[in-house]
Amino acid sequence: MSERGDRVERRGRRRPPAAAAAEPVVERSRGYRHLTNPFAPLKVFSDDEVASIHAAALTILETQGMRVLLPEARRRYAAGGASVDEPSQMVRIDRGLVAQALATTPREFTLHARDPAWHLPIGGRNVVFAPTSGPPNIMDIKRGRRAGTFADFENLLRLSQSFDVLHSLGGCVEPQDVPIHVRHLETTRAMLLLTDKVPLVYARGAGQIADNFELIRIAYGLSEDEFRARAYVSCVINTNSPLQLDIPMADGIINFAAAGQPSIITPFTLAGAMAPVTVAGALTLAHAEALAGVVLAQIVRPGAPIIYGSFTSNVDMKSGSPAFGTPEYVKSSFGAGQLARHIGLPWRSSNATASNTPDAQAAYESQMSLWGALMGGCNFVLHAAGWLESGLSTSYEKFMLDIEMLQMFAEIFQPVGATTADLALDAVAEVGPSGHFFGCAHTMERYRTAFYAPLVSDWRNYGQWTEAGGLTATERAHQLWQEALAGYTAPARDPAVVEALDAFVARRKAEGGAPPVS
């Protein structure tokens, strides 16, 4: 006997039920709408070390502080009890103020969709996946790399709608053919019309944020008070590490908190470049910066929902190039998850890679990122599908490879039954020594839904695979995204709502839109 896949075929006394009966498909559901993670989070620090890192971050905020570029934010910090030095724009925050902010930040909350089936519980053991957000370029393996367009943006929304394993939306790709002062109007309208899922928008100034909120209110038929009473949309806030909060980001924290909407406060800290070269040092700095953001949000509105974001990786110390999905990235993820739990906030991480093409490196770096996030206990995985080239490109094929990986994680989260029937002693007795389980009753009752049926993976034997063209996973992914787009159906929308959205967009365009703040 040997450990080879041909053992099944060699023995071949029975065919599997579906093949024998020429049945078309297995029927396991891909309705991965609500995921909870059953595994105990992995740790890289002792509890004492976590407490030390938290304490060190508090020391940074007390003694050094953050440079905050937006005057309104410095005014808010000062009013809330922080120490502000106007000439240097430095804001120092004592640990009492941090503790007070953490006491009012919710441990869990719900992001609400139009359809309650797509409401997203954030925090606890819940896991939410959102597609990549922000790359300026789009790639596919036939047309290559080019500037993102609105057509690509819409395609990526359609793909996001097509797979239940994506729960929130993301910025997908920058539609560079849409002028930047009206881009938010077009992209948010598209999110609301082409998908059922919770939008994620950018914080590019109060004007754009107000427009985005108004579009959501129109689409969902909410009053301003109703909108402000519950969370409907998130945005990513990146500090300008080390220790600086720039104008659009501070503005975003303020306007999202004021409206009761969650900021995902994420210091983007590449160890060795904009953060210390040690994992613990980079995490300490990131933690301090995230806490500074939490404090601002809670000063603006105690109880404002926040997601604690981490994005700590390392650079190549030869070239300065960023790297993602590295061993240091994995360890940083486990550590960031520990810090998030230490302060009791929902935690966001990412699925990232530095590969320039959707190849084996892209797959193994993404897997490293995903295992780091998910076995670290992550609640919100941004860039979960499509990220490539250190975030400078979205790849259609990578999007499909990622969907496959996300669906596999969704399956890993499902419980393993261990009832008497699951242990199958009767089936073992029925089949007997060196027999085959394809046809036994235990199998017949379960085979349709027993296993995950893959999307991209090809399990045919070498001969069959070769005859079918010998395509790589990336080449199959190319076919699959086109098939998914062809099979997309837009969700039904009330024509009056569409008309109202269109009218608002038209009016705001006529008014000049809202140029991004910088």
Next chain:
Amino acid sequence: MSERGDRVERRGRRRPPAAAAAEPVVERSRGYRHLTNPFAPLKVFSDDEVASIHAAALTILETQGMRVLLPEARRRYAAGGASVDEPSQMVRIDRGLVAQALATTPREFTLHARDPAWHLPIGGRNVVFAPTSGPPNIMDIKRGRRAGTFADFENLLRLSQSFDVLHSLGGCVEPQDVPIHVRHLETTRAMLLLTDKVPLVYARGAGQIADNFELIRIAYGLSEDEFRARAYVSCVINTNSPLQLDIPMADGIINFAAAGQPSIITPFTLAGAMAPVTVAGALTLAHAEALAGVVLAQIVRPGAPIIYGSFTSNVDMKSGSPAFGTPEYVKSSFGAGQLARHIGLPWRSSNATASNTPDAQAAYESQMSLWGALMGGCNFVLHAAGWLESGLSTSYEKFMLDIEMLQMFAEIFQPVGATTADLALDAVAEVGPSGHFFGCAHTMERYRTAFYAPLVSDWRNYGQWTEAGGLTATERAHQLWQEALAGYTAPARDPAVVEALDAFVARRKAEGGAPPVS
């Protein structure tokens, strides 16, 4: 601010130290000789469920038993207290006998190499990686798929010697150009001459086993008693699931145990085909079969070292094709690790994929397998490098992709420092808001060894990568295995030992070798 890799380069006020000083390399060691896993193993079963599965396996052995094809093995079982039915060849083992066997099986042991630096502690928190074993075919992306040759076998040994992250050897690929009755002589001699690492051989009958043991004794200068007193070589034993132990495998357990050498007893159970369609059912059956093998070994020689092997995956219920690195595979791994710890034995798992080519599927299925094994607490990962096509091919490029992944795991296992110096408050104070850490003292002291430097991964930006040819990871792996072979140096060997090995091989060939038993 955004989450994109160009943020480092855009800022660009400083270059990283190596780039600034034109220093050639970073210097982090790749001497991953002894790995220990710091993470608490992940679980899919409660402790009660584990106990239930163990009890159900005992019931199978008591009431149904194993069909054992080798008369000598049935005689040994009977002499040891099992109930043997000669007409049906069924051996029934009561739970007392299993408990007695488990009581004498060591929880940990050491596989000894010629050089103590390459001794391998097996069990506990130790992790050992061994390359793939057994595929009949070899692949590389230029020459395609073809029958394995002795030249390929030697190449794969040279590659195994070249990377410290491989600790044990494996069968690599079947050298089909060497007649099967003398193949073991050539392959084992090559292992002993081309590498410093612990051999792994096949159990293909007592004659071949005796030859292999003799070659090792000659190479290491050991008396027969010295050889039998310590573990030097392992072999894989696969039951013929369900519930059958065939002739060479029973013979292997007996001869390895008698010599005090470890068998890796591994039921190869594909759920839905040769095992029940449920994960728990497949694991219960596999556990029963492994226990039957442990009992035979301990009857032969109480205290004989054993590695509890698991290889439970699922088949595609549409086609019957085997699948590896699936969600069910991951959950089976976590469960098998729990069963191994329940009975206190070292645990072996695998790095497997069903992909027919070293592509993104091969990478993500292998990562799934590796995370399942390693976060399940695995001690011995076979097929850790090179496995492709459900074990029907070894791929040179996959070998290198796997080495990269194994090295990344070796790094993930390294502790994250959390001393005051690691937390880097002084560096943060030195650099200040929106500064750069490339040049600060904290970085300068650490950058050479701060991060893992990749083997296959390419972190250059898109322009540099394109200018350099735009190679995929698989194409780079193709260059890398050739470079590694070019850089290989054979370990020094005493000419008298080489002569003695050659003389033994020549004599045994002249005597007709040892045809495999079946």
